[in-house]
Amino acid sequence: MSNAAVSVPADHLMGVYNRAPLAFLRGEGVRLTTTDGEVYLDCMAGIATCGLGHAHPRLVAAVKRQSEKLWHVSNVFRIPEQEALAARLTEASFADVVFFTNSGAEALECALKTARKYHAARGAPERIDIIGFEGAFHGRTYATINAAGNPSYLEGFGPKLPGYVQLNFGDHDALKTAIAQPTTAAVLVEPVQGEGGARALPDACLRGLRELCDQHGVLLIFDEVQCGLGRTGQLFAHEWAGAATPDIMALAKALGNGFPVGACLATAKAAQGMTVGAHGSTYGGNPFAMAVALETFDELSKPDLLAHVREVAGYFTQQLEGLKTRFPDIIVDIRGRGLLIGIKLIPNNRAFMALARDQHLLIAGGGDNCVRLLPPLVISLEEAREAVAKLEATCEAARQAALAEQSGTTP
Numbered sequence: 001m002s003n004a005a006v007s008v009p010a011d012h013l014m015g016v017y018n019r020a021p022l023a024f025l026r027g028e029g030v031r032l033t034t035t036d037g038e039v040y041l042d043c044m045a046g047i048a049t050c051g052l053g054h055a056h057p058r059l060v061a062a063v064k065r066q067s068e069k070l071w072h073v074s075n076v077f078r079i080p081e082q083e084a085l086a087a088r089l090t091e092a093s094f095a096d097v098v099f100f101t102n103s104g105a106e107a108l109e110c111a112l113k114t115a116r117k118y119h120a121a122r123g124a125p126e127r128i129d130i131i132g133f134e135g136a137f138h139g140r141t142y143a144t145i146n147a148a149g150n151p152s153y154l155e156g157f158g159p160k161l162p163g164y165v166q167l168n169f170g171d172h173d174a175l176k177t178a179i180a181q182p183t184t185a186a187v188l189v190e191p192v193q194g195e196g197g198a199r200a201l202p203d204a205c206l207r208g209l210r211e212l213c214d215q216h217g218v219l220l221i222f223d224e225v226q227c228g229l230g231r232t233g234q235l236f237a238h239e240w241a242g243a244a245t246p247d248i249m250a251l252a253k254a255l256g257n258g259f260p261v262g263a264c265l266a267t268a269k270a271a272q273g274m275t276v277g278a279h280g281s282t283y284g285g286n287p288f289a290m291a292v293a294l295e296t297f298d299e300l301s302k303p304d305l306l307a308h309v310r311e312v313a314g315y316f317t318q319q320l321e322g323l324k325t326r327f328p329d330i331i332v333d334i335r336g337r338g339l340l341i342g343i344k345l346i347p348n349n350r351a352f353m354a355l356a357r358d359q360h361l362l363i364a365g366g367g368d369n370c371v372r373l374l375p376p377l378v379i380s381l382e383e384a385r386e387a388v389a390k391l392e393a394t395c396e397a398a399r400q401a402a403l404a405e406q407s408g409t410t411p
């Protein structure tokens, strides 16, 4: 270890985040107001979390109501709000049972344990391998960084865990070989990669995965933490692929609209090993979180909202393709699905996000030098138009910055 003096950061926070120099005081719909009174158009929604925008009246009312009733008991008791949300989630999906968590990574932890325990319960404990894909992101716990396999997130945290295999996106031969191994437990995939740069897996691939898993008795896990709950214009992103339902699915982010809650959904068959004592959580599914998530889920699953997402997404895609044509020196690709939109850039994505902030527009970063547009799903067409105008101004500023750099002057 280095003997150099280690300084204490002025904010006393562990320095794991690269934070933008903004602090917000309040939010309403798609607008956020800073402590200095500056208003920003929010096209990142807490990274695909505030699907219903900020300070949604129905959710504010739910929080107020529940805060005066009951916050927490324990999972050693029945929690009626949990049973109500589990009924809603299973009714709306492939699943029969749900385990509630506080975050996406914990929902994935439960998914991974459920898959391994399934095989153990059926007399095949050697089936431990989880097949994942390059560019994936599943969270920052030890299991989830191993499942995603991104070297920069694994570095310095000791040996890579056994039982995690990563394949290249689109390498069908490697996939067929890996799934056929007698030690394979499950395939884990985001139907639309989020952090990896808004890459949608083609519907035919999702269906092909389902068939391959069935052929080899392997479970299929979808990570819909980011792409689920209306973000793509279907309640769950995999619904675009018809029959390609998973055995297990992780949800979080939009489920609480910012209140920390996640869920691991499974078929009764896949969850057969998850018997009393196999898993647990102090806070997971407490009455407070459930009260908020019940109202949120009710809003997110409305067909009108999903139709609205498809309409605004169509508008964005058309307009962004236009920007790509006008700014070929800035934009190389428009990708993603619904309101999980990726813009692959030529200039550095972090610098582009800073230029967008100059326009009072908030956008998220992403892998593969992308920026992501992840607005609240309730964004109106008028607000989407405003976002496109701000993006156009950002592209223009990025062009001027690149030209100035080439000529050695500062803009």
Ligand SMILES: Cc1ncc(COP(=O)(O)O)c(C=O)c1O
Pocket: 047, 102, 103, 104, 105, 106, 108, 137, 138, 139, 140, 190, 194, 195, 223, 224, 225, 226, 227, 252, 253
């Ligand atoms: C696809 C996906 N899975 C899992 C996670 C982890 O969720 P959390 O940060 O709530 O643990 C994220 C977070 O960005 C995600 O995008």
